[in-house]
Amino acid sequence: xxxxxxxxxxxxxxxxxxxxxxxxxxxxxxxxxxxxxxxxxxxxxxxxxxxxxxxxxxxxxxxxxxxxxxxxxxxxxxxxxxxxxxxxxxxxxxxxxxxxxxxxxxxxxxxxxxxxxxxxxxxxxxxxxxxxxxxxxxxxxxxxxxxxxxxxxxxxxxxxxxxxxxxxxxxxxxxxxxxxxxxxxxxxxxxxxxxxxxxxxxxxxxxxxxxxxxxxxxxxxxxxxxxxxxxxxxxxxxxxxxxxxxxxxxxx
Amino acid sequence: xxxxxxxxxxxxxxxxxxxxxxxxxxxxxxxxxxxxxxxxxxxxxxxxxxxxxxxxxxxxxxxxxxxxxxxxxxxxxxxxxxxxxxxxxxxxxxxxxxxxxxxxxxxxxxxxxxxxxxxxxxxxxxxxxxxxxxxxxxxxxxxxxxxxxxxxxxxxxxxxxxxxxxxxxxxxxxxxxxxxxxxxxxxxxxxxxxxxxxxxxxxxxxxxxxxxxxxxxxxxxxxxxxxxxxxxxxxxxxxxxxxxxxxxxxxxxxxxxxxxxxxxxxxxxxxxxxxxxx
Amino acid sequence: xxxxxxxxxxxxxxxxxxxxxxxxxxxxxxxxxxxxxxxxxxxxxxxxxxxxxxxxxxxxxxxxxxxxxxxxxxxxxxxxxxxxxxxxxxxxxxxxxxxxxxxxxxxxxxxxxxxxxxxxxxxxxxxxxxxxxxxxxxxxxxxxxxxxxxxxxxxxxxxxxxxxxxxxxxxxxxxxxxxxxxxxxxxxxxxxxxxxxxxxxxxxxxxxxxxxxxxxx
Numbered sequence: 047x048x049x050x051x052x053x054x055x056x057x058x059x060x061x062x063x064x065x066x067x068x069x070x071x072x073x074x075x076x077x078x079x080x081x082x083x084x085x086x087x088x089x090x091x092x093x094x095x096x097x098x099x100x101x102x103x104x105x106x107x108x109x110x111x112x113x114x115x116x117x118x119x120x121x122x123x124x125x126x127x128x129x130x131x132x133x134x135x136x137x138x139x140x141x142x143x144x145x146x147x148x149x150x151x152x153x154x155x156x157x158x159x160x161x162x163x164x165x166x167x168x169x170x171x172x173x174x175x176x177x178x179x180x181x182x183x184x185x186x187x188x189x190x191x192x193x194x195x196x197x198x199x200x201x202x203x204x205x206x207x208x209x210x211x212x213x214x215x216x217x218x219x220x221x222x223x224x225x226x227x228x229x230x231x232x233x234x235x236x237x238x239x240x241x242x243x244x245x246x247x248x249x250x251x252x253x254x255x256x257x258x259x260x261x262x263x264x265x266x267x268x269x270x271x272x273x274x275x276x277x278x279x280x281x282x283x284x285x286x287x288x289x290x291x292x293x294x295x296x297x298x
Numbered sequence: 299x300x301x302x303x304x305x306x307x308x309x310x311x312x313x314x315x316x317x318x319x320x321x322x323x324x325x326x327x328x329x330x331x332x333x334x335x336x337x338x339x340x341x342x343x344x345x346x347x348x349x350x351x352x353x354x355x356x357x358x359x360x361x362x363x364x365x366x367x368x369x370x371x372x373x374x375x376x377x378x379x380x381x382x383x384x385x386x387x388x389x390x391x392x393x394x395x396x397x398x399x400x401x402x403x404x405x406x407x408x409x410x411x412x413x414x415x416x417x418x419x420x421x422x423x424x425x426x427x428x429x430x431x432x433x434x435x436x437x438x439x440x441x442x443x444x445x446x447x448x449x450x451x452x453x454x455x456x457x458x459x460x461x462x463x464x465x466x467x468x469x470x471x472x473x474x475x476x477x478x479x480x481x482x483x484x485x486x487x488x489x490x491x492x493x494x495x496x497x498x499x500x501x502x503x504x505x506x507x508x509x510x511x512x513x514x515x516x517x518x519x520x521x522x523x524x525x526x527x528x529x530x531x532x533x534x535x536x537x538x539x540x541x542x543x544x545x546x547x548x549x550x551x552x553x554x555x556x557x558x559x560x561x562x563x564x565x566x567x568x569x570x571x572x573x574x575x576x
Numbered sequence: 577x578x579x580x581x582x583x584x585x586x587x588x589x590x591x592x593x594x595x596x597x598x599x600x601x602x603x604x605x606x607x608x609x610x611x612x613x614x615x616x617x618x619x620x621x622x623x624x625x626x627x628x629x630x631x632x633x634x635x636x637x638x639x640x641x642x643x644x645x646x647x648x649x650x651x652x653x654x655x656x657x658x659x660x661x662x663x664x665x666x667x668x669x670x671x672x673x674x675x676x677x678x679x680x681x682x683x684x685x686x687x688x689x690x691x692x693x694x695x696x697x698x699x700x701x702x703x704x705x706x707x708x709x710x711x712x713x714x715x716x717x718x719x720x721x722x723x724x725x726x727x728x729x730x731x732x733x734x735x736x737x738x739x740x741x742x743x744x745x746x747x748x749x750x751x752x753x754x755x756x757x758x759x760x761x762x763x764x765x766x767x768x769x770x771x772x773x774x775x776x777x778x779x780x781x782x783x784x785x786x787x788x789x790x791x792x793x
Contacts (some may be wrong), residue, residue, distance in 0.1 A: 147629060209700060236712070244763050244766050244770060
């Protein structure tokens, strides 16, 4: 049954991506956090301070729920890096994940190249801080020393989220956060100015590029959400009547 | 600053003042214990009952995962120790493993805290310490299908073929129960790769921060029991009738929880009254 | 290798592995040698990346020390610590197969590294405290209700709540088990759907960034 639902999900997304390619226009609601990225970069340009991006230590690419968060964070890094290069702002990417490091380097290098300034790319702008305590304290140290005007905290976080975000607050940085880790969402919501919650993190790429394919997949995702809502309602009513066939079916 | 009234000052107390107040609040109960009784909640009771009595038979294999490091000892170690003791007293055999660099330190602490129970047990027969693993969820998935490829030897480099317990542990089908104690996501790896795929009984001894994430899984039956933070550890100590570190820490937890509520109320009093004044 | 071929190779490998793991998860309840081999390789590749991280750290700090960059002394200290831990750990590992069997390694690990880690974790409490004090304001009705619920949950988590009022534990438990669980489930479901959609786009090369297979504008 799970397999069938998964195939249905893929089919729905592919169908709407196909419609998108055929010219149908899909709109998604604006994501304030994504819209705030140029503002954050602009703030850094005005203040002559860098922008800091960091993806959190939870998002090892080996993890089926955390890895995608890191990949989504790297998609956002590409956008941030492009904006930063355009504005002439330094960007510091603090990455605690050894398996994501090559992707971060490639993304930053590509962003500089796409803006026609490959010579400005400095590998030292990417810092690798291994281990949670080292990453947390190293990032705090960076915040205190370099005082970035904006921080972008997107990805899979553990408890370092509250410390890094609060550290950013202490120096008065504009903060954009985003995670799918429910246990860290409250801390980031309390400390960040803008927030990407749960699926907004994954939809960020679509919001940035407004590519019809990507928007189509989000539309397909929304259709499946409706299906899940219907299943929940039907299951609730059947459960109240003590009919369990649907619950048993979905358990398969 | 000088034209701030009392209400503004209430909202803007220097955080360093709070750090000192919190520090003192946490320390005082260790010197002057209060000792309020700890009520056991259902999720912790289900965890304890799930590893005792009819739910565990002598000889059953249990996996206990050190998903926490030294930094989280105060939250996870007491509950983990109680569960290890309970399983040993039921005659279960335990496979200890861990995802943190300092897993050996956590194992040493466990063996020290439960020394009477370990004294009756034979290493390699009643329990084995496999040590640190890398590879994240892939390793946990592989552990379910072929444990020997993930751990060809134990932490002390003894090959699996020479460890009697490992002769009976090759994968998920040999394990009765998995207890994972996490500051991160290893419990969810077991949830997807063991409980979800194969129906292995799974419980979590987690930090308080992960409690809200774990509750839905407990209510849905994915976890048969759930112990949350130091409080959960104290409840387990009540159930096994052996007060320990978590019970000692409860006084500090009482004080800090009260303090944080008071601080929030103070800030909001200042905020609401300054708004009214404006 | 051209950039296009690099991307095609990535998609080919990723797609093939995805299909194989799907097949194994849904159709092979027992061990399947193909999936098992792939998982073993995933673990090996992850461990290689750890080495890559170590090499990167060395490069970074050696350059920092050589060029006398700002705070180069800390880079030098890092290199000393790295070499000491590496050599002593290797000595222990080569001797008995367990790194901590080396006395120096064990002493540094137990008496330097672990207290530092514990201290870093302990800082969390203080930062949460200051974040809560600064951010939890009853700016509107929703925030006020959330505050009240939060206070009940905090107090119900500690025995002192019951001493203050016997109803606090019951109300706090209600919030934990009934009030917040639907929201948590909703987050889990939509987060999972978002992940599936992201993975689907990435596999088809429609996603931004590293997975951009010609979908870039």
